[in-house]
Amino acid sequence: MEHNIYVVGMGPGAEEMMTFQAVKALEDSDVIIGYPVYLSLLGERFTGKEFLSTPMKKEVERCRMCFEEAEKGKKVAMLCSGDAGVYGMASLLYEIGKEYPECELTVIPGITAANSGAALLGAPLNHDYCVISLSDLLTPWEQIEKRLKAAASGDFGIALYNPSSHKRADYLKKACEILLEQIEEERACGFAENIGREGTRIVTCTLKELKDMQVNMFTTVFIGNSRTELIDGKLVAKRGYHL
Amino acid sequence: MEHNIYVVGMGPGAEEMMTFQAVKALEDSDVIIGYPVYLSLLGERFTGKEFLSTPMKKEVERCRMCFEEAEKGKKVAMLCSGDAGVYGMASLLYEIGKEYPECELTVIPGITAANSGAALLGAPLNHDYCVISLSDLLTPWEQIEKRLKAAASGDFGIALYNPSSHKRADYLKKACEILLEQIEEERACGFAENIGREGTRIVTCTLKELKDMQVNMFTTVFIGNSRTELIDGKLVAKRGYHL
Structure with missing residues (x-):
């Protein structure tokens, strides 16, 4: 070469x-x-x-x-x-x-937002996890929907990229509605904004609350798996150790 | 504090x-x-x-x-x-x-093997992806099996951690058999050994070939999604741009 x-x-x-x-x-x-x-x-x-x-x-x-x-x-x-x-x-x-x-x-390689955002929120991806983009610029929405359903059925921790943009203001809401078909409303979730930049902000909430949150294109969203707990304000996916 | x-x-x-x-x-x-x-x-x-x-x-x-x-x-x-x-x-x-x-x-945060291994193999996680560990020390095998099936049904790129150990020599084979229920034999796959250490090695193969490969505990395995191609020896998950 x-x-x-x-x-x-x-x-x-x-x-x-x-x-x-x-x-x-x-x-x-x-x-x-x-x-x-x-x-x-x-x-x-x-x-x-x-x-x-x-x-x-x-x-x-x-x-x-x-x-x-x-x-x-x-x-x-x-x-x-x-x-x-x-x-x-x-x-x-x-x-x-x-x-x-x-x-x-x-x-x-570099640190992707799933991992840098997870570090800010605690440890929401500390077991098996999926990364899914909600952008349908290059991917048909049906494919995204199929992946959201698969991620929920597998009980994965989930990181969502591109949860919103000017033209797709309601995509996070749509995604949460799909997840809520299989996941309980009280599931621990959260998001990180402007990771590693000015104005970093983290929020934790339930899946039901997430559905109506306004997020921007500089946000990475996290959905806990069934063993994710909020501990002292942090999202923690437990690995199953006996304490 | x-x-x-x-x-x-x-x-x-x-x-x-x-x-x-x-x-x-x-x-x-x-x-x-x-x-x-x-x-x-x-x-x-x-x-x-x-x-x-x-x-x-x-x-x-x-x-x-x-x-x-x-x-x-x-x-x-x-x-x-x-x-x-x-x-x-x-x-x-x-x-x-x-x-x-x-x-x-x-x-x-640091660079996890899914991302460092992907960089060595090309770009196998360049679209939506899942990370799954095959270790059943803390996770029941049934749960792992459920996640493998969900990952295949969602057409995710997949990174497998802990594909083998002394006590679990046939776990990668078992995982491939589960994936082959939904994924074609010729699917582009690969693995990276000793990433960022002495003796780094990468291998590409089909899913059928992967089933019978011997890997060790310092290996990260990659299963392509349906749009993953082998280009000049590299595993590439195409994003869908029009060229």
């Missing part, structure tokens, strides 16, 4: 939540490509780098840009929030990479 | 895969408590610290040790591999913490 492209998960935003490996990959790169919001979260140590971007929904173009810059001989990093392989650009880069056989991809 | 205890996820093992926050918490601590294997993975920068441990299966005692050391006035970190809140000690510490109201817990 002639060129290597780093696909870097930056974690939730704060530099202290990046791994050493991620920072090193960005430092090694000539050009850092990413969604503008993520680039703006990078600290001063990256000031000298070339930054390139495309608007939201222009992910295909953003990925092509990586290969085109690499072919010019530049060292390239694609910056993703959270983990590059969780609703990030890793898979799309592999797909487009078929057209650029001289380029190799190295994925550098 | 008089005392704070850090619950630290170290990621898979290599220091470069730890976050800055995790390293800082360990550096700030007087005593680092953990399972011996994890303590042995820590680098030279922690040489001056007091290390305390208990054997495997003595997790309750290990957690109590944290509170007892904190009550002596020491700054304590509980070290977990991967993420402290994914099959780690976070939830047990919250449970035991009820008895120590003067101690507060701060969970510092």
